[in-house]
Amino acid sequence: MSLLYEGKAKRIFSTDEDGVLRVEYKDEVTAGNGAKKDHIDGKGRLNNQITSIIFEYLKEHGIQSHFIEQTSETEQLVRSVEIIPLEVVVRNIAAGSITRRLGFDKGHEFETPLVEFFYKNDDLNDPLITDDHVKLLNIANEEEIAKLKKMALEINKALVEMLDSINLRLVDFKIEFGRTKDGDILLADEISPDTCRIWEKDSDTNFDKDVYREDRGSIIDTYQTFLNKLEELK
Incomplete structure (x- = not known):
């Protein structure tokens, strides 16, 4: 798996499966377009778990997203878009x-x-x-x-x-x-x-x-x- 992109809050990796990416949520928090930023332990875990629950809820209500599944406390698999x-x-x-x-x-x-x-x-x-x-x-x-x-x-x-x-x-x-x-x-x-x-x-x-x-x-x-x-x- 190779790193494809790193942003303020996430890293995106390739996987062995075509069209599927791995997302890793970082323990970083920013505000003001990055003017204020900090490393805070545990933030990545929380955002990953919250996003996973919300995307599952939306799927149950007929709204499709790139989300496939949560694979760890800080990681999820998504469709490539x-x-x-x-x-x-x-x-x-x-x-x-x-x-x-x-x-x-x-x-x-x-x-x-x-x-x-x-x-x-x-x-x-x-x-x-x-x-x-x-x-x-x-x-x-x-x-x-x-x-x-x-x-x-x-x-x-x-x-x-x-x-x-x-x-x-x-x-x-x-x-x-x-x-x-x-x-x-x-x-x-x-x-x-x-x-x-x-x-x-x-x-x-x-x-x-x-x-x-x-x-x-x-x-x-x-x-x-x-x-x-x-x-x-x-």
């Missing part, structure tokens, strides 16, 4: 950058979920882009853009229902998609507290990376508590 260079963000409640960009009060609930595209380009600091920009950059055509939005909203609906059952609110989340060799579009990357904002219904306590961004407690304790809640669903 070509990642589409977009961060697809779904917002149910105002928090983070949208409060600064558009002046919404933190906690403002949107009448309908908002879908935004951000161009995955570290040199440009992952800018917000429009549908026309997506087409201009040859990232996706009009039909694919519509499909990405539809899939994002289906994932949002499933996640909202899942978290509601354990007394949590899904504020917003970031997902990525990839294309198979056949051109099918699948959910890819991860879904974890690194990529979501999750608030407790009764107290608005965070169960996400804002705890690290804002120095408000232990990220390990926060993620472990969230994992424990997810395991109640199993």
Whole structure:
């Protein structure tokens, strides 16, 4: 097995099986596009286990992803896909950058979920882009853009229902998609507290990376508590 790619949070390896990759989650945490970063023992284990549970849940609800199976505390097998260079963000409640960009009060609930595209380009600091920009950059055509939005909203609906059952609110989340060799579009990357904002219904306590961004407690304790809640669903 050879290392194919190493990012901020994961390493990707080839395997002996064609079209199958091994993902290893790292004990690294970053914020602000890498401006803040730390090594924290146990974080990779938590993100791998959380993502595995969520992807299994989504599969049971008809949403296909590149995820195949969890193989260890920090590793999983996934289908090989070509990642589409977009961060697809779904917002149910105002928090983070949208409060600064558009002046919404933190906690403002949107009448309908908002879908935004951000161009995955570290040199440009992952800018917000429009549908026309997506087409201009040859990232996706009009039909694919519509499909990405539809899939994002289906994932949002499933996640909202899942978290509601354990007394949590899904504020917003970031997902990525990839294309198979056949051109099918699948959910890819991860879904974890690194990529979501999750608030407790009764107290608005965070169960996400804002705890690290804002120095408000232990990220390990926060993620472990969230994992424990997810395991109640199993």
